[in-house]
Ligand code: AMP
């Protein structure tokens with residue numbers, strides 16, 4: 001079993017030997033009073049070197065043979081190897097990389113879901129809480145095509161959007177009568193489910209019965225676009241903690257600065273839980289003084305909220 005200590009040991013050694021460089025970051029919590037939403041905005045200037053989608057040579061797969069200094073485990077958990085993120089903003093940010101190549105556009109398998117879920121249990125303790133996430137599809141904010149989930153510690157003092165959404169709600173499997181949770185407080189479409197409290201209740205089947213209905217709801221947005229003959233590649237963010245699963249359909253990875261007053265914002269899964277990363281100082285200043293700019297940008301890169309709308313016969 002891979003434990004928290006093996007991650008921290010590999011991280012500390014990799015950092016000492018300059019195999020990874022932790023970004024200099026400062027975080028502030030800002031409030032969008034219109035939407036009554038809180039964002040944790042992290043500003044980093046040193047990440048400019050990180051390759052974006054399209055920067056790397058497409059014939060090369062950096063996750064096929066990861067740097068041994070960044071590799072925590074070649075053999076597990078389950079079908080994955082565990083590799084440290086080479087460009088972390090948060091210490092102990094890891095990637096669960098499939099040992100055999102699979103596409104980042106493929107759905108998560110029940111076995112991958114269960115091993116990711118159990119991994120969250122294996123590394124968590126009363127002081128450390130972790131979230132795993134999957135950026136799938138070209139518009140999800142992903143940069144690498146080799147299938148990988150990511151796992152990182154989340155701040156103890158900042159409630160994530162899915163924490164608020166699922167707070168006090170008992171687990172259920174979505175069906176005709178019970179739709180996944182979606183609140184009209186968030187500007188963008190999202191779907192959430194509380195997971196059972198008992199670790200042993202959570203099986204491959206149960207996780208698949210949560211993930212696939214959420215995924216179906218997300219994919220319906222792309223089918224609707226197809227009907228209007230505008231094809232948008234299927235993209236979504238999937239996030240999971242020990243407490244919940246959450247999916248957000250995505251329409252674009254970043255906003256267009258030319259129609260957004262020069263604002264430079266791009267998002268992956270973390271942003272849709274409330275954790276915003278900014279690399280441009282002017283953007284950091286603007287969104288710190290007007291957090292409603294973040295809400296608008298999240299909507300622009302997602303789809304409009306559909307809370308309260310009943311699914312129809314044309315939906316997946
Ligand atoms: P994504 O951008 O969602 O596809 O996630 C890929 C992650 O892998 C990013 O967070 C990168 O910082 C990280 N990354 C990029 N290249 C490497 C590499 N060679 N080894 C480990 N992590 C990497």
Ligand code: AMP
Nearest residue numbers: 042050085087088089090270275276277
């Ligand atoms: P990006 O360039 O957006 O892919 O992000 C750069 C690195 O920071 C990647 O390793 C991301 O997964 C990670 N990251 C993105 N957003 C956040 C955030 N809000 N907090 C911590 N790390 C983040």
